Amino acid sequence: MHLSLLALVFVRVVTAVRTFTVYNGCPFTVWPAIYTNLAAGTAVPQYQTGWQADAYTTVNFSVPDAWTSGRIWGRRDCTFPAGNTSASTCLDGGCTGGLLCDVNTGTGMPPATLAEFSLGGTTGTDFYDVSLVDGYNLPIRITPTSGCAVAECPWDLGPLCPTTLAGPFDSTGYPVGCKSACIAGVDGNPSKSPNCCSGSFNTPQTCPSSGVAFYWFFKGYCPNAYAYPFDESSGTALWTCPSNNLADYTITFCPAPDGAEPSVSPPSTSTSFAFESTTSWMSTPSSMNIMSTTTGTTQPAPGSDTLPNSSVCI
Ligand SMILES: *[C@@H]1O[C@H](CO)[C@@H](O)[C@H](O)[C@H]1NC(C)=O
Ligand SMILES: *[C@@H]1O[C@H](CO)[C@@H](O)[C@H](O)[C@H]1NC(C)=O
Numbered sequence: 001m002h003l004s005l006l007a008l009v010f011v012r013v014v015t016a017v018r019t020f021t022v023y024n025g026c027p028f029t030v031w032p033a034i035y036t037n038l039a040a041g042t043a044v045p046q047y048q049t050g051w052q053a054d055a056y057t058t059v060n061f062s063v064p065d066a067w068t069s070g071r072i073w074g075r076r077d078c079t080f081p082a083g084n085t086s087a088s089t090c091l092d093g094g095c096t097g098g099l100l101c102d103v104n105t106g107t108g109m110p111p112a113t114l115a116e117f118s119l120g121g122t123t124g125t126d127f128y129d130v131s132l133v134d135g136y137n138l139p140i141r142i143t144p145t146s147g148c149a150v151a152e153c154p155w156d157l158g159p160l161c162p163t164t165l166a167g168p169f170d171s172t173g174y175p176v177g178c179k180s181a182c183i184a185g186v187d188g189n190p191s192k193s194p195n196c197c198s199g200s201f202n203t204p205q206t207c208p209s210s211g212v213a214f215y216w217f218f219k220g221y222c223p224n225a226y227a228y229p230f231d232e233s234s235g236t237a238l239w240t241c242p243s244n245n246l247a248d249y250t251i252t253f254c255p256a257p258d259g260a261e262p263s264v265s266p267p268s269t270s271t272s273f274a275f276e277s278t279t280s281w282m283s284t285p286s287s288m289n290i291m292s293t294t295t296g297t298t299q300p301a302p303g304s305d306t307l308p309n310s311s312v313c314i
């Protein structure tokens with residue numbers, strides 16, 4: 001009896017896995033991608049690092065519950081020409097490697113909405129979030145089982161995006177992305193920038209959200225998402241779930257919004273936004289026309305990914 005109890009505990013600890021379900025609710029194909037920061041942990045999802053997801057299709061796979069510093073996102077308007085492993089074969093979100101993202105360097109090219117995870121197999125707490133720190137390219141919702149909170153950015157921010165940040169655009173001229181102020185390089189100095197929380201602005205104290213251009217555009221529409229690197233202080237960016245709930249997670253691209261689009265205006269900043277509501281939905285990309293990427297869209301180096309840098313999360 002004691003032995004079998006031990007065996008049970010042993011099995012639970014060593015082999016606990018979660019089921020992740022990735023559903024493409026968009027009326028067009030996206031190419032989901034998975035990246036794990038292997039410097040933070042070696043557990044990886046039991047699935048390929050990239051695939052084609054046609055409209056309204058689902059895949060599911062097992063993920064070890066020690067998965068740490070991982071992300072799932074969607075790539076838009078991709079072609080994968082033979083022999084070309086460049087991230088630029090997708091209009092945004094592309095990774096080096098081709099259809100399968102390179103396990104070491106395939107972090108994804110901004111702008112891209114990220115679903116980020118550090119499961120608590122070893123720490124006792126799952127951390128997860130939807131991040132707009134690298135900008136936006138698709139609406140995403142993370143739905144845990146077991147009653148833990150939904151994290152999401154359910155709106156198509158492309159057509160709502162301030163002109164300065166909008167793009168890339170598909171062949172019809174539709175904005176399939178919205179860059180963060182950092183990625184767009186609006187202050188011209190990404191290595192010492194209050195928008196990027198870099199240089200002397202690299203702490204929560206020296207990089208308040210009030211210093212981040214367009215923060216309220218992203219946070220206003222998507223209050224449950226990360227809108228800048230130190231957004232933990234908002235209390236609605238980084239989400240947790242007790243790991244012994246053994247939550248499964250569904251990641252949905254283009255979720256059906258479960259409420260009205262926010263009608264928000266930013267606190268008194270000099271920048272005015274067009275917070276008009278939109279009835280248009282994303283056009284179905286037909287684009288084979290790969291836009292050249294602009295300054296600031298360089299791929300982050302592995303290990304310097306933008307998973308929220310709270311010490312608990314990494
Ligand atoms: C996973 O996918 C299979 C087949 O696609 C389906 O039968 C099964 O119910 C799914 N499991 C979960 C937990 O979603
Ligand atoms: C790969 O494709 C991209 C996007 O079309 C293009 O810019 C680049 O030149 C290609 N690279 C090679 C090596 O063919």
Ligand SMILES: *[C@@H]1O[C@H](CO)[C@@H](O)[C@H](O)[C@H]1NC(C)=O
Pocket residue numbers: 197202203309314
């Ligand atoms: C993020 O965490 C890494 C590793 O702990 C650390 O070296 C780096 O300085 C942190 N970056 C910021 C912006 O706090």
